[in-house]
Amino acid sequence: DGGITQSPKYLFRKEGQNVTLSCEQNLNHDAMYWYRQDPGQGLRLIYYSQIVNDFQKGDIAEGYSVSREKKESFPLTVTSAQKNPTAFYLCASRTSGSGNTQYFGPGTRLTVL
Amino acid sequence: AQSVTQLGSHVSVSEGALVLLRCNYSSSVPPYLFWYVQYPNQGLQLLLKYTSAATLVKGINGFEAEFKKSETSFHLTKPSAHMSDAAEYFCAVSDSGGSNYKLTFGKGTLLTVNP
Numbered sequence: 001d002g003g004i005t006q007s008p009k010y011l012f013r014k015e016g017q018n019v020t021l022s023c024e025q026n027l028n029h030d031a032m033y034w035y036r037q038d039p040g041q042g043l044r045l046i047y048y049s050q051i052v053n054d055f056q057k058g059d060i061a062e063g064y065s066v067s068r069e070k071k072e073s074f075p076l077t078v079t080s081a082q083k084n085p086t087a088f089y090l091c092a093s094r095t096s097g098s099g100n101t102q103y104f105g106p107g108t109r110l111t112v113l
Numbered sequence: 114a115q116s117v118t119q120l121g122s123h124v125s126v127s128e129g130a131l132v133l134l135r136c137n138y139s140s141s142v143p144p145y146l147f148w149y150v151q152y153p154n155q156g157l158q159l160l161l162k163y164t165s166a167a168t169l170v171k172g173i174n175g176f177e178a179e180f181k182k183s184e185t186s187f188h189l190t191k192p193s194a195h196m197s198d199a200a201e202y203f204c205a206v207s208d209s210g211g212s213n214y215k216l217t218f219g220k221g222t223l224l225t226v227n228p
Binding site (some may be wrong): 001004006033040041042043044045048058070088090094099100102103104105106107109 | 123141145147149154155156157159162203207214215216218219220221
């Protein structure tokens with residue numbers, strides 16, 4: 001059963017702690033993306049990767065880091081430098097044909113206490 | 114730079130009524146356009162997409178959208194609303210000629226369906 005998985009669904013952390021969000025896909029897509037969603041703000045791009053061992057900053061990369069060591073995996077670390085980390089985080093991967101469509105995972109809701 | 118404007122952050126319709134969600138875009142190159150739906154605490158699900166083929170695009174769940182270049186619009190419609198259509202809807206634009214195909218999203222429209 002192909003798709004994108006994100007874990008955990010809900011995550012709670014204390015202020016000042018780094019936390020890593022998991023994103024895995026078995027769709028054989030080359031490109032992967034991380035978005036942040038806040039109420040009334042739509043989705044904003046954090047980082048994206050078009051190929052293994054390469055990634056680029058999106059519009060709101062400050063306070064976040066990523067790695068892309070495997071095609072299937074694109075973990076996101078929310079560091080203590082991120083001033084307002086509480087949000088809903090969505091991972092996506094993109095087909096290489098047919099309009100280059102992005103498909104999304106179920107999301108992780110991070111709450112920093 | 115690309116941008117998307119969704120007119121109306123909240124739209125309320127009666128069950129069985131026409132659904133119209135508005136999306137206007139700005140792009141310096143021919144765009145790819147998408148509509149996604151999001152149910153509470155879930156990811157985004159693709160409804161339909163325009164990729165320079167037919168200007169009237171049919172999607173899942175009875176939704177359709179028409180690309181109008183002269184109006185830079187890509188409005189989403191459904192003839193008869195169902196209770197299960199209640200969700201948040203996002204319009205997005207992508208650069209068709211670029212190499213990274215980043216999506217720029219509108220801020221979303223919350224659709225409420227009244228019985």
